[in-house]
Amino acid sequence: MAMDLASVSSIWIAALFTIWAFSFVFRDNAWFKFAEHVYVGTAAGNGIVYGIDNVTRYGWAPFMKGSMYYIVLFLLGIVLYARYHKKYFWLSRIPIAIMVGTGIGLSMRSTVTSEFIAQIQSTAGMKILGVDPLTAFNNLLFLIILLCCIYFFIFTFPSMHTGGKWYISRIARYAMMAAFGYTFANGFLSRVTMIFGRFDFLKSSWLPLPGAMVALPISLILVIYAMLPAEKRPWPKAAPAK
Amino acid sequence: MSKQKKSIWEKLEDLPREVLYGILLIAFIIPMLNPFGFPVPITPEVRKWYDTIQALPTGSAIALDMGYSGGGEPEIGPFAVAVFHHIFRKGGLKTVCWATSNEGPLLFDKAMAEVNPDRYGAKYGVDYIMLGYFAGTETAMAALGKSIRGLTTTDYKRTPLDQYSIMQGINDATNFKLVICYTTGQDQSEGYVRQWVTAYKTPYLSNVLALMIPAMLPYARSGQAVSVTSGAQAGQMESLVKVPARGIASADVMTMTEIFVSVYVIIGNIAYFARRASKKKASGG
Numbered sequence: 001m002a003m004d005l006a007s008v009s010s011i012w013i014a015a016l017f018t019i020w021a022f023s024f025v026f027r028d029n030a031w032f033k034f035a036e037h038v039y040v041g042t043a044a045g046n047g048i049v050y051g052i053d054n055v056t057r058y059g060w061a062p063f064m065k066g067s068m069y070y071i072v073l074f075l076l077g078i079v080l081y082a083r084y085h086k087k088y089f090w091l092s093r094i095p096i097a098i099m100v101g102t103g104i105g106l107s108m109r110s111t112v113t114s115e116f117i118a119q120i121q122s123t124a125g126m127k128i129l130g131v132d133p134l135t136a137f138n139n140l141l142f143l144i145i146l147l148c149c150i151y152f153f154i155f156t157f158p159s160m161h162t163g164g165k166w167y168i169s170r171i172a173r174y175a176m177m178a179a180f181g182y183t184f185a186n187g188f189l190s191r192v193t194m195i196f197g198r199f200d201f202l203k204s205s206w207l208p209l210p211g212a213m214v215a216l217p218i219s220l221i222l223v224i225y226a227m228l229p230a231e232k233r234p235w236p237k238a239a240p241a242k
Numbered sequence: 243m244s245k246q247k248k249s250i251w252e253k254l255e256d257l258p259r260e261v262l263y264g265i266l267l268i269a270f271i272i273p274m275l276n277p278f279g280f281p282v283p284i285t286p287e288v289r290k291w292y293d294t295i296q297a298l299p300t301g302s303a304i305a306l307d308m309g310y311s312g313g314g315e316p317e318i319g320p321f322a323v324a325v326f327h328h329i330f331r332k333g334g335l336k337t338v339c340w341a342t343s344n345e346g347p348l349l350f351d352k353a354m355a356e357v358n359p360d361r362y363g364a365k366y367g368v369d370y371i372m373l374g375y376f377a378g379t380e381t382a383m384a385a386l387g388k389s390i391r392g393l394t395t396t397d398y399k400r401t402p403l404d405q406y407s408i409m410q411g412i413n414d415a416t417n418f419k420l421v422i423c424y425t426t427g428q429d430q431s432e433g434y435v436r437q438w439v440t441a442y443k444t445p446y447l448s449n450v451l452a453l454m455i456p457a458m459l460p461y462a463r464s465g466q467a468v469s470v471t472s473g474a475q476a477g478q479m480e481s482l483v484k485v486p487a488r489g490i491a492s493a494d495v496m497t498m499t500e501i502f503v504s505v506y507v508i509i510g511n512i513a514y515f516a517r518r519a520s521k522k523k524a525s526g527g
Contacts, residue, residue, distance in 0.1 A: 122464030197316020
């Protein structure tokens with residue numbers, strides 16, 4: 001299938017930036033720095049475009065249709081920038097307070113139900129009897145670990161963690177370490193999948209393009225060259241120390 | 243100054259990161275060039291996800307948040323694409339998409355280019371639609387749940403919503419039979435539990451980065467989320483919908499690299515205990 005110039009050029013740019021970005025795992029170099037700066041700049045530009053788009057779409061458009069109360073919101077938005085003024089910086093606290101208050105209010109309206117009551121209900125509903133042995137064992141283990149972990153975080157009475165009760169905290173610690181291990185393994189899996197995604201892109205989308213098989217070794221050589229210490233490179237020489 | 247000779251265990255523990263990454267690169271490239279075809283067993287959570295969509299009656303509306311970032315696309319993207327295949331192949335469902343990540347609309351276009359809804363006869367504005375990016379994360383979720391038209395009257399192409407047949411009779415959370423969220427952010431994945439599940443009892447499917455799974459599992463266990471899956475399980479979804487793509491291709495690579503890391507963790511532990519034992523021996527303990 002023939003591809004248009006925009007698609008081909010975007011694949012080339014994405015491929016080269018992928019190589020430059022990954023080169024950092026071996027050593028910092030100029031190509032990585034270039035990719036990093038371009039990414040930060042692009043992300044910032046994208047954010048600005050979406051910011052302007054949001055204001056025009058959800059603020060300016062309804063205002064022009066006659067929703068006059070939007071003028072209050074525009075004023076609050078403008079006042080946010082008062083933080084850069086030495087004298088009137090305090091004004092920026094008003095919209096920030098509104099945003100923080102709205103955010104907390106919205107999340108609090110259901111936090112107690114979703115993250116407290118529902119979790120307790122679910123735990124209280126766990127069955128040890130009348131279920132298959134494996135489920136019973138899992139549920140029992142869960143309850144033991146739950147109680148031990150709650151015990152572990154009671155710091156008000158230090159005497160609870162001394163004497164003959166040390167093993168409760170020890171069980172909790174091992175259980176938490178197992179949970180951290182599980183999180184680490186999942187984190188690794190996540191990163192592997194992401195790296196695979198980029199490698200697959202290089203293999204399936206970039207390398208089949210004309211010239212890519214030649215560009216790959218050239219770009220790798222250039223990246224390796226950039227990784228060399230400045231004093232070992234014939235060119236460009238390192239800038240003299242000031 | 244005399245340099246103390248390092249033992250084999252110390253050398254293993256202090257292996258330069260370039261060597262580690264080099265070995266990891268090999269573990270990546272071999273299965274990519276020569277796939278082993280390891281089986282991809284279907285886990286209960288992916289099966290539950292599939293069954294939930296499969297069980298939706300014809301005419302049901304699905305709210306779908308493309309809330310992931312470009313950085314997370316290689317992981318989340320393949321799963322999202324597989325689910326779009328499922329939705330469009332099943333047919334008769336109304337998929338109303340939006341994004342709580344500002345890259346979401348671009349990633350929606352990318353996913354659609356991969357899925358090619360035309361081959362299932364799915365039409366934009368009839369079977370699916372993208373409303374655009376909404377800033378504010380949880381505030382946006384709450385506002386969308388209350389009234390979509392209160393937040394926007396156009397889609398991401400700036401066409402009025404009333405011109406699309408899909409939007410007839412759809413305006414708030416009560417009109418949806420299911421909410422799906424793909425995300426790389428914890429506030430988004432948990433936000434729907436607070437703003438849609440708790441408030442409107444909407445069944446919820448969540449697809450997150452694998453590293454976010456431990457934090458999301460309590461919601462699945464308590465039934466607040468019908469299923470929580472990670473993007474790394476895309477291969478399973480592709481197997482179920484019978485559209486092999488990036489997810490299945492990554493299965494061999496994941497297995498190889500996980501084996502490599504497991505072996506290195508074991509070696510690291512052996513090295514640690516061996517070093518401790520030798521130190522104890524040297525000090526005469």
